[in-house]
Amino acid sequence: MKLKIKKFMVDAGRPVVFMHENTARNLDVHVGDRVEIQKNKRKIVAVVDLVIGFLNINEIALSRDILNYETLKSGDLVDVKAVFSQRSSLIIAKKMQGEKLSKKDIYTIIEDIVNNILTEPEIAYFVSAVYEKCFDIDETIYLTEAIYKTGNILSWKNNVVADKHSIGGIPGNRTSPIVVSICAAAGLTLPKTSSRAITSAAGTADVMEVITKVDLESSNLKKIVEKTGACLAWGGSLGLAPADDKLIKVERILNVDPESQLIASIIAKKLAVGSKYVLIDIPYGDGAKVSKSEAEKLKRKFLIIAKHFRINMKVVLTLGNQPIGDGIGPVLEIIDVLKILNNSSTAPKDLEDKSIFLAGEILEMTGKSQKGSGKLTANQILYSGKALKKFNEIINAQGRKKVKLSPAKFKKTIFSKKNGTIKIIDNKIINIMGRKIGCPADKRAGLYIHKHLGNKVKRGDELLTFYAESKEKLNDSLTFFKSTRPIKIN
């Protein structure tokens, strides 16, 4: 169908077209379906989003995302036709029946995801089918390859490109800025990209964003890494493994995270960023994403997939039965990181120890330290101030922000009502309280944990402090605390 473009300055954050109800009916499309818009040889797929009163039946309005990207202007005639994801639909139905998918099947689905041809409910059916019927090793390899090859790929002059990744789930646990600073100070290249929080109070990108610019363009990121040896950037603006971002968006809806997609997602991102040496941290235990036996199983699969793609990988299992570090929330976590880099006497020892352990492993993997002396080397780099110097170089190169690091103004501390020993600090409840108090959008909001597992407490000791930007959010989080009691004392 030929339609005339009408100017409509809307930022939809994704390619969206608007058309008259009758036009949609003639095209046999509904809100949420996809259409292909063609002019000359250029084609773009967009979501049918709204049927608007001010449009005539022969007109189509395009969101600014399309107008900026394509050379289309008001009055242009374009060919518009419905796009159906028939091939992908059949493949998803096949997986729902429990059949194994071929390499071509998986590429078809991932390409349709990248090109906006699959809708979110279709992606949900795909995620659900993989969750129910599982992917075997072959399918996981195809998925990894399809995810990384359908996006941008970075490459580096230096061959010793290293990276670390945690499967997440543990509040605090902000090791990346410290590990990256130590390893880059030792001469390694670490193009570290991180995500924003999905269901927790803060992701590394949210934390770094407090003090520096994290949404970097590819070319700028390359310059920064070549100058300083590393970066601590947000992965979302680089076009690396774009299918993965869309899969994660649908997965987070129900926190459905099929094992094969978790592995493919992580390895595809590392392949896209050009890492050759990768350390994977799998926290396990009560309140972590996995138990110890699940962690062992996951580790074996990670190693098989990494070997296929010739990544030099080490997987460590770490105890994740409580938050790591004292602060939870972007500002409170960057304060912990800076205390450690500055060798402050009030730095959280658990976070420092874990960071040194991880950095030591990377130094050994890459031959920067001898077997058995990685931790010692990491320690020396941290205590000598070299890690802090490297951290500042990176922050400055990305674009340091002038900011006073203080927590939000509404505050409430919880005190112990008895003498005893801390037995439980529930990660999942802590994460939800962190969201309820306003994180990650409210950067200065969060929780401060005064006592960790095994610590002795006396009646009246401080246990937990809440920081919020509004009384309402403070009360929301406190109410949830009172109904769930995530800290238990014996």
Place this chain on the structure above:
Amino acid sequence: MKLKIKKFMVDAGRPVVFMHENTARNLDVHVGDRVEIQKNKRKIVAVVDLVIGFLNINEIALSRDILNYETLKSGDLVDVKAVFSQRSSLIIAKKMQGEKLSKKDIYTIIEDIVNNILTEPEIAYFVSAVYEKCFDIDETIYLTEAIYKTGNILSWKNNVVADKHSIGGIPGNRTSPIVVSICAAAGLTLPKTSSRAITSAAGTADVMEVITKVDLESSNLKKIVEKTGACLAWGGSLGLAPADDKLIKVERILNVDPESQLIASIIAKKLAVGSKYVLIDIPYGDGAKVSKSEAEKLKRKFLIIAKHFRINMKVVLTLGNQPIGDGIGPVLEIIDVLKILNNSSTAPKDLEDKSIFLAGEILEMTGKSQKGSGKLTANQILYSGKALKKFNEIINAQGRKKVKLSPAKFKKTIFSKKNGTIKIIDNKIINIMGRKIGCPADKRAGLYIHKHLGNKVKRGDELLTFYAESKEKLNDSLTFFKSTRPIKIN
């Protein structure tokens, strides 16, 4: 968060709000998430759809759907907060693990669907979980009850309210207008509501719409049924079982139709419309939705659920291994129906026979005929012209359209290339060809089937005629025909 309403005349077909990117970020919502808008005590839930350049951070624009429905106007201050479907999410996750859901669980999900709190990908996860892990009888009963009680419910003075329903899948098969006319002529009350086509060339509502108004308001529908004894209306505008419409929309994406949802959907609609006697037609066989043994299983479940709700139900299994009637497509199908009602010599015998069989069953169930003589009574009503008279009463009451009943102008007939007997006419391919040729939007487009299973054909006999509104659609459908060859001759 307090936001100011800005006027924005957009018909979105569902409640949608527009806000600035930073406002969305502060509310911690993304495109597709839900927000609750409150003024005084009134609350409405709407979808966050777009982040628009022309809005300030303290403003919110509402789609016309909301502005018409609620007493809100430009400049009003409203409270806006994010709505999360946490309860429903936990319940869906529970079903994904294979646990049985409680009555309360199922009501929570269905209420959240009705109130726009669940997003489409969330509904897809729910449908998928029910498909994979199945609902037992209790869960199916809860689902049926929740679907029907969360919508409008019609009631009637007359207690002998009857209805028929086919589980669908067979092209043509337009028995409802004939069955309803015969049974209403016999004195029964039949508030028949039908759907539009979901994946086929036409639904009963699409076919009736050719000659009469089908989108009736509840009060008007009641008047028509009380005056004429029946209606042949579209079910979508009556607010009956609204959760079902939203479930079907997500199910059609992949044609996932869990058995329990199929049963709950049909029985809930019959309960909502106030039917006490219900005849269910389950077509089975090659190219039908189910095999004979699946049909038997489905029949048993239908009867159990119907008994729980005190519906007097009969289920018949009919052979559905080919299209029924000659025409496929809205105009071609209404022509078949009118030929039968007018006792024309060219009326399709298979459709007439099936309609008389179904009408006879209803007449016997409701005591309008003695056991064994229902078909005879139905035959008499049809041949006497009483059915046609009743049909015209209903059409006139709903609002007859003046229309010339002729098929679309672009035409192509397929002839037999050999002598033999028709062995296969593939329902599924015929349905897809019907869509490709423009149905149901192009009312005059469609297919005409000259020969049925078992018919002898000679080389050069007409097999199938294609009708289309454009050469492009004609060719689309023909190309598909040539690559699939849905008619086989022995």
